[in-house]
Amino acid sequence: MKIFKKICAGWVLAIAQCLIIPAAQAHPHIWIEGGIELVFNSQGNASAVRQSWLFDELFSTYALQGMPRDKSGQVPSAELDKITGEWMNALADPESHFFTKITLGGKPLAFGAPLNARSTWDPKSSQLFLSFELPLESPVKIDAKGLEVDIQDPSYFVAFEYKSGSRAFKGIDAPAQCKFGYMPPRPLDPKTERLLWSIPPTQKELPENLREAVRQLSHQFTVKCP
C-alpha cells in the first residue's frame, strides 16, 4: 500500500507539472504559411506591407463549408470576395489588427485600411490563399536604424509559419543598399522567462526591457537602408 501511495504521489506530481506548463497555452486552431513583401514608392520610401497567407486544409475546408461549388469543385469568386470582406473587417479590430505591428526605429507606425484583398481556393490542395496590402499612413524613409514588421497572434489561436526562412521577406522596388532580414520566433532565456512569470497578470504594460525581449516571440522582419 505504501509503495502504491508513493507511485501515486509521483504520478500525481507528473500530472500536476503537465497541467502547470500548458495551463497558459491556448490551442492554435488555424495555421498560416505566410509570405511578406515591403513595397517602396518611386522616391525610395517604404509605402506598404504586402502579405500573403496560405491557410491550412482543416480551417480552409471549414471556412468554405456549405458554399456552392461548380463541377471542378471551384467556389464562385463572389462567395470568396464575400468571405474576404468579412475577414478584412474582423481583422481590423484593435486587438488583433492584422496580427501585424510595424515600427520605424522602434517607434510604432500607423497603417490604413487594407488594399487589394483577395482570396483564392485550390480544390486540389484544399487550401485557401489570402493576400492583402497594408498601406503605411505616410511613406517613410528607412535609415540604418531600420524598419521592423512583427507578425504574431498574441492569443496563439493562429500559428504563423514562414517556411522560406530569410528569403521570406522581399522588397519591391527597394533601394539597392537596403538589407532584408528575418528572425523566426525564438524561446526566451530562462531568466527573462522567470521575470515574465513574476509579473502579476493584472499588470497590463510590460517594462521597457521586457517588451524588447518578448518581441522575439514574433516573426521579426527587418529592413535596414544605411
Place this chain on the structure above:
Amino acid sequence: MINLRMRFLFLAALVLVFGFSDLALAQSAHPFATPEQRLSVPTSGWFAEFTGQMAAWQGQFYRQLTGAVRAWKQDGWAAWLLLGLSFGYGVFHALGPGHGKAVLTAYVLANKETIRNGALLAMLSAFLQALVAIALVAVAAGVLQVSGVAMNRATWWLELASYALMAALGAWLVFKHVLQPVLSSLRDRMPAHAVNTQHTHAQHSHGGHACNHDHAHHPHTHHHTHHHTHVHDENCGHVHMPDPALISGPMNWSKATSAILAVGLRPCTGAIFVLVFSLAQGFFIAGIAAALAMGLGTGLTVAALACSSLWMSQAIVRSDSASQQRWQKALMLILQALASVAVLALGLLLLSAALSTGTTSN
C-alpha cells in the same frame, strides 16, 4: 504521515488552481470565425506570448490529421495512423487549458465520487463530446449543408446549454456542500438538538440526519463514511464499506447525467474540423473514427486527472488517530466546498462570456 498528507492537500489545491486558471481568462471573438471563441489572457500579450513554442510542436501534430485522412482513403491500413494521431490529439487537448477537465475534476471532488465513478464520468462525457460533434457535422454539414457560420451558431447554442447546466450543477453543489452544512451546524448548536452533536460527521452530502442513527451503531466505521457513495437518503449503505468502496460504488445517475451533459454537450473544435474535412473528402467514416479516437484520448486523460485528485483527497482523510481525523475531515469539507464554489463560478463565468461573444462573433 502528516507531512505526506499535507503534501497531498497542497497538490490537490494545486490541481484545483491550475485546473481553474482559465477563470482569469476572458473570451472574445477571433477575427477568423470558428466554433471556438478566442480565449485571450488578461495581459493580452506577454502571458500567452512565450507559450508559443509549444504551438509549433502541436502544429506539426494536428496538421498530420489531414494527410492521415487522405492516406486512409488510399490504403485501409493507414487507418491506424489517423486513429493514433487522433488519440494523441485527444490526450494533448485534455492536458491543455479546458473547462471540461476542470469542471469534471471539481465535480468528482465536491461529490466525493468513487474512483471508478470518476473515471466513468470522464469517459462518458468525452464520448458524448465526440458523439455530439459527429451528430452536429452529420446533420448540419452533411444533410442541411449549412455554412460554417451557421455551424458556429449551432455550436454556440450547445455551448450555452453546457455552461447553463454547469452553473446549475454548481449552484446545486454549493447548496449541498456549503449552505446546507452551515445551516445544519447552526441548527446543531441549538439546545434542542444538543444530543445530536456527537454525530456531526454525518452532516453533509447524504441528506442529513437520517443517517445519524446508523452511525451510532457503528462507531468504529466513522472514518470511512464520507468517501464513497451517493445513494439517496433512504439508503445509508456506505457505512460498512471498507477501502474497496472507495474504488467502486453505486452511481447516482440523475446527478451524473447533468455533469456528463454539462461537460459533453459542447463539441471539441478539432473534432468538428476533422469531421468537416473528411466529409468534404467524401470519406466521412474517417472523421467519425478520428472523433471517437480523440474522445478516447481525452476521456482517459481526464479520467486520470479526476482519479488522481480523488486519490489525493482520499489520502487526506485516511488516518489512524482520532485527533487527526477531525482536522482532516474539516480539510476535506473545505476542499469539497471550494470545489463546489469553483464549479458554480466557472459555470457562471463561461456562461456570461458565451453570452457576451454570442452576438458579435456569429
